Amino acid sequence: MRTRIENNKKNHIATLTIATLGIVSEMERNLQKERQMEGIRLAQLRQDSPYKGRLKGTQESVIDFLNKDKNKKVLELFKKGYKGVEVTKVLNMSPTTISKIKRISMQC
Numbered sequence: 001m002r003t004r005i006e007n008n009k010k011n012h013i014a015t016l017t018i019a020t021l022g023i024v025s026e027m028e029r030n031l032q033k034e035r036q037m038e039g040i041r042l043a044q045l046r047q048d049s050p051y052k053g054r055l056k057g058t059q060e061s062v063i064d065f066l067n068k069d070k071n072k073k074v075l076e077l078f079k080k081g082y083k084g085v086e087v088t089k090v091l092n093m094s095p096t097t098i099s100k101i102k103r104i105s106m107q108c
Contacts, residue, residue: 065101065104066108
């Protein structure tokens, strides 16, 4: 659909159609999210629900976090001079996790 017609004038019908489709798409996405959240809420009410969340009072210590095998490998690669992006690709880990490990290890 062209938004410009001859003489470089705006095609108002095309602009209106595109805007309308965008609004309908946004409404449909919001409805999908609402249905998903309702399904999760109903699932949480069941006893065998996979949506349990973290147990209250459970938190991993910094030392336990850094002593995990993959996290140790990250620190070893940093010591060898690898950059964060390279470590991400080598170990197939999230860049956020890599930067978290680096930040926490520098604080210790």
